[in-house]
Amino acid sequence: xxxxxxxxxxxxxxxxxxxxxxxxxxxxxxxxxxxxxxxxxxxxxxxxxxxxxxxxxxxxxxxxxxxxxxxxxxxxxxxxxxxxxxxxxxxxxxxxxxxxxxxxxxxxxxxxxxxxxxxxxxxxxxxxxxxxxxxxxxxxxx
Numbered sequence: 001x002x003x004x005x006x007x008x009x010x011x012x013x014x015x016x017x018x019x020x021x022x023x024x025x026x027x028x029x030x031x032x033x034x035x036x037x038x039x040x041x042x043x044x045x046x047x048x049x050x051x052x053x054x055x056x057x058x059x060x061x062x063x064x065x066x067x068x069x070x071x072x073x074x075x076x077x078x079x080x081x082x083x084x085x086x087x088x089x090x091x092x093x094x095x096x097x098x099x100x101x102x103x104x105x106x107x108x109x110x111x112x113x114x115x116x117x118x119x120x121x122x123x124x125x126x127x128x129x130x131x132x133x134x135x136x137x138x139x140x141x142x
Contacts, residue, residue, distance in 0.1 A: 005029075010078040016103040023077060032070040036096040039063070067092055074099075 005026055010019045027033035042059040045052060070092035075083055085102065089095040 007077045010082050010099075012082075013103055019077070020099075020103075023073065026073055026077075027070060030069055030073065032066045032073070032092075035063075035066050035070040036074070036092045038093075039066075041067075071095060 005022070007022045007026065008015060008019065010016065024033060027036060041063050042056055044056045048056065074092060074095050075086065078086075082099070086095045086098050089098050
């Protein structure tokens with residue numbers, strides 16, 4: 001029986017909590033949650049036997065498969081702006097950490113971020129209003 005889950009794409013802070021919970025459950029269902037957290041690619045010991053090399057290659061192949069599946073789950077369930085936000089992240093763990101840093105900020109970080117956005121918008125409106133006034137002055141002068 002094939003498992004299907006409908007997860008609304010991550011669009012921002014408005015659906016972050018629900019999205020995060022559903023994605024964590026889906027990652028666990030596919031047994032790749034640890035790839036987003038702390039599992040690392042297996043390493044080959046310096047002096048390895050033929051059996052150890054074969055086991056390493058098998059473990060590495062399984063890791064790459066899980067790693068790819070975790071990234072597909074994450075990126076496939078977010079909107080374009082979040083995909084772009086995480087596009088420089090080259091591991092499932094870095095994608096997850098980037099999303100956590102954006103959407104699970106402390107109160108002070110969130111306040112700083114909101115104030116930066118507020119003053120940026122306020123600054124843009126001033127420039128827009130100045131341009132409109134200059135245009136009106138030019139029209140009235142003619």
